[in-house]
Amino acid sequence: MVPSSQSAKDVLATFKLADNIYVLGCLEKGLTIYTQQVRALNLVWSMIEAEPDSLHDVAIVGGGFAGLTAAAGLLKKGAPRVAIFERHAALCPLQKGSDIRWVHPRIYEWPDEGSELPTAALPILNWNAGRASDVVIEILNGWSAIKLYRAPNQKTEEYTNVKHLRVTETLDIEWVGEKLGEKLGSQTITTGYREKFSAVILAVGFGKDSATLPYWRNEQLGQPEMGLGRRVYLVSGHGDGGLVDLFRIRIAGFRQDRILADLFSDAPQLKSRLRELKQKLSQGLLKPDELYEQFEAIADNRGSGFERIRAQLQGMLRADTMAVLKLSPKIDSFRGIFTSTISFQNRFLLFALYKAGGVIPYSKHAMDMKDQELENLICEEYGIKQSDVVRRHGMKPERMITEVLDKKSFANIEDRLKTLGAQTQTSDVCWSAGYWDERPKGLTRIDPDESTKRVWHVEYVPPATELVAKGFVAAVAGYLESIEGRESDFRVTLHRTLIIGPDPWLQQVTDYMGTSKREGSKGRTFPFNHGTIGLAAVNRQIARTRLMHPDEGDATYRESSQKDMKELKLDEFAQKMNEEVRSVLAVPMLDAKGEYAIAVLFADSTKPDIFTHERISAIVTMSETFCSQLKNIGGGKLWNFQWNFQPSVGRPTAINSEGLEVIEILESPTPPRAGEIRYLNVEFTDFIVAQKAAEHA
Numbered sequence: 174m175v176p177s178s179q180s181a182k183d184v185l186a187t188f189k190l191a192d193n194i195y196v197l198g199c200l201e202k203g204l205t206i207y208t209q210q211v212r213a214l215n216l217v218w219s220m221i222e223a224e225p226d227s228l229h230d231v232a233i234v235g236g237g238f239a240g241l242t243a244a245a246g247l248l249k250k251g252a253p254r255v256a257i258f259e260r261h262a263a264l265c266p267l268q269k270g271s272d273i274r275w276v277h278p279r280i281y282e283w284p285d286e287g288s289e290l291p292t293a294a295l296p297i298l299n300w301n302a303g304r305a306s307d308v309v310i311e312i313l314n315g316w317s318a319i320k321l322y323r324a325p326n327q328k329t330e331e332y333t334n335v336k337h338l339r340v341t342e343t344l345d346i347e348w349v350g351e352k353l354g355e356k357l358g359s360q361t362i363t364t365g366y367r368e369k370f371s372a373v374i375l376a377v378g379f380g381k382d383s384a385t386l387p388y389w390r391n392e393q394l395g396q397p398e399m400g401l402g403r404r405v406y407l408v409s410g411h412g413d414g415g416l417v418d419l420f421r422i423r424i425a426g427f428r429q430d431r432i433l434a435d436l437f438s439d440a441p442q443l444k445s446r447l448r449e450l451k452q453k454l455s456q457g458l459l460k461p462d463e464l465y466e467q468f469e470a471i472a473d474n475r476g477s478g479f480e481r482i483r484a485q486l487q488g489m490l491r492a493d494t495m496a497v498l499k500l501s502p503k504i505d506s507f508r509g510i511f512t513s514t515i516s517f518q519n520r521f522l523l524f525a526l527y528k529a530g531g532v533i534p535y536s537k538h539a540m541d542m543k544d545q546e547l548e549n550l551i552c553e554e555y556g557i558k559q560s561d562v563v564r565r566h567g568m569k570p571e572r573m574i575t576e577v578l579d580k581k582s583f584a585n586i587e588d589r590l591k592t593l594g595a596q597t598q599t600s601d602v603c604w605s606a607g608y609w610d611e612r613p614k615g616l617t618r619i620d621p622d623e624s625t626k627r628v629w630h631v632e633y634v635p636p637a638t639e640l641v642a643k644g645f646v647a648a649v650a651g652y653l654e655s656i657e658g659r660e661s662d663f664r665v666t667l668h669r670t671l672i673i674g675p676d677p678w679l680q681q682v683t684d685y686m687g688t689s690k691r692e693g694s695k696g697r698t699f700p701f702n703h704g705t706i707g708l709a710a711v712n713r714q715i716a717r718t719r720l721m722h723p724d725e726g727d728a729t730y731r732e733s734s735q736k737d738m739k740e741l742k743l744d745e746f747a748q749k750m751n752e753e754v755r756s757v758l759a760v761p762m763l764d765a766k767g768e769y770a771i772a773v774l775f776a777d778s779t780k781p782d783i784f785t786h787e788r789i790s791a792i793v794t795m796s797e798t799f800c801s802q803l804k805n806i807g808g809g810k811l812w813n814f815q816w817n818f819q820p821s822v823g824r825p826t827a828i829n830s831e832g833l834e835v836i837e838i839l840e841s842p843t844p845p846r847a848g849e850i851r852y853l854n855v856e857f858t859d860f861i862v863a864q865k866a867a868e869h870a
């Protein structure tokens with residue numbers, strides 16, 4: 174997830190069909206839910222940054238993952254009106270209720286580092302690997318939450334069962350559909366409409382496949398046969414969809430999201446070798462038609478670990494099925510499949526399945542047969558019933574785009590459509606951390622109320638990071654409780670630095686712990702220079718509220734604290750500081766050279782003077798212990814893989830604290846250092862022993 178360095182204008186140009194008409198991913202290759210969501214957010218980011226004036230009334234055609242993510246991004250950034258049009262009766266209709274398909278956000282990146290991370294780690298509509306039907310529930314819940322917390326001046330409209338949708342050159346749209354929430358008794362009202370929009374996003378997907386068993390529909394290919402003999406299937410089409418079905422037919426209990434983790438748990442060296450091959454392929458150092466030979470070389474090498482995987486796969490082969498894989502007429506041998514653009518993981522699995530004797534490739538290219546003739550011949554030879562032919566022949570996405578445009582607007586884009594080739598719309602993240610809750614430029618200013626702010630800036634925190642941080646935060650809370658007692662009021666949490674894009678951000682990684690009833694939940698992400706936490710992070714020094722002067726009244730002290738918080742821009746982003754708070758402490762944890770803060774411990778209390786020098790020293794010692802433990806677990810990398818730490822803005826300049834009346838910066842003790850640790854980011858894979866051993870090998 175290395176942020177792209179492309180400019181907003183350039184990114185926007187890749188989506189543009191005509192003025193203010195954008196197409197979202199439909200013509201790209203190797204699409205996944207995750208990459209479509211990243212594209213959706215890239216599109217919204219580039220629209221906001223390059224053409225904010227077009228965002229007043231945005232129409233999104235298509236209520237799948239991409240359309241919903243674009244709508245969610247627009248709402249988060251304050252677009253006044255977003256309307257979604259879905260031709261089916263529900264949002265995400267393709268995958269809704271799909272219990273037989275397992276999806277994983279990055280599995281098509283396998284075996285790249287980080288590809289096993291089971292979360293999309295997206296700031297908006299995040300989801301985790303699982304059954305497609307469950308992923309839809311996660312996404313729709315996220316969508317409902319975003320709608321709930323939109324500003325009062327923002328409008329969302331959702332139309333389902335939309336028919337006859339036509340977009341004109343002047344961005345008028347006419348359609349017949351049912352507006353969500355508009356009912357007559359229990360009956361949804363269908364109405365014909367015509368309205369003007371300022372921008373149209375076509376998130377129409379690729380269409381339904383014409384197969385007898387459409388890909389996302391529930392069927393029984395993966396279940397044991399109830400008949401007594403072996404059932405023979407013909408799989409026609411060897412793109413990713415066809416191959417996944419081939420694996421389901423032949424591998425017992427096949428789960429696309431798990432198979433590689435299961436097969437490779439004891440084969441880290443082989444995985445590294447495959448990673449190298451994939452990298453070489455993407456860098457052009459290995460030609461696609463050389464890949465098969467490379468796989469063969471691995472299989473021939475006794476020490477490669479392949480033999481064990483082959484044997485394991487053989488043990489997993491289903492005893493109730495057989496599968497013939499019909500090769501496309503364009504390919505003259507099994508080897509030819511490996512030159513195509515299917516995912517690397519499926520290419521390797523196909524190779525392993527072949528070596529395990531699990532698939533029979535079939536071609537008759539010399540006979541120059543038509544596709545249907547060849548299919549008939551295979552069915553005849555193997556006695557395959559028509560109902561056991563699985564066809565996965567790809568989609569016709571152009572049609573999805575052209576059918577929504579009226580004659581004139583189609584004429585305008587006809588040439589452009591031809592130039593919109595695959596892989597032009599980047600799926601590298603273009604926005605920076607925290608971007609989606611930053612004040613929008615040029616759009617309606619959103620002023621979230623205090624309760625909205627509680628949930629306003631939430632981004633993904635890896636559960637393993639939260640768990641590790643929680644142990645430490647609980648220890649500090651325990652220490653304070655041992656002094657202040659149970660009846661006191663204090664709370665502690667930890668924020669980590671995130672650099673995604675040019676600017677650093679701070680993210681709260683645990684819920685508050687301590688005796689206070691004042692809440693504040695994990696995940697909230699703030700600009701690096703806000704509040705006392707920001708002051709400590711930017712200046713790389715401990716910040717706290719000074720002790721109260723003996724003759725200083727409580728009211729004066731409170732007033733001065735509130736003034737300081739204003740100065741430090743606290744309530745622009747975060748919740749307003751509770752007026753009862755009298756003590757605040759922020760302890761930054763620095764990198765080895767002391768150049769930047771990787772995290773900031775934060776604590777506050779309604780009691781004055783609780784952060785004495787002595788207690789701060791004790792907390793610093795605890796923080797040092799935490800830092801020294803971190804390097805034993807992981808934490809040097811973000812999203813499970815490493816890239817060079819080079820924030821393009823450089824280190825933020827120190828905040829001048831001279832004007833502050835209550836918040837002070839301490840010269841001593843010096844903040845703890847985290848050694849080589851660059852990010853406070855621990856993933857579940859940091860606990861996997863085999864992986865660690867391979868990394869150290």
Ligand SMILES: Cc1cc2nc3c(=O)[nH]c(=O)nc-3n(C[C@H](O)[C@H](O)[C@H](O)COP(=O)(O)OP(=O)(O)OC[C@H]3O[C@@H](n4cnc5c(N)ncnc54)[C@H](O)[C@@H]3O)c2cc1C
Nearest residue numbers: 204205206235236237238239258259260377378379388414
């Ligand atoms: C065979 C196959 C296997 C796949 N396997 C995986 C996988 O394992 N993992 C993975 O992550 N991804 C997989 N994908 C890709 C995944 O399906 C897409 O990335 C994802 O669905 C993209 O979402 P989308 O919103 O762009 O398109 P879609 O999900 O297709 O949504 C488009 C929506 O637009 C609606 N629509 C279309 N035309 C109109 C119109 N004129 N008016 C109103 N509404 C309209 C449709 O009804 C649909 O709801 C697979 C795709 C295929 C084809």
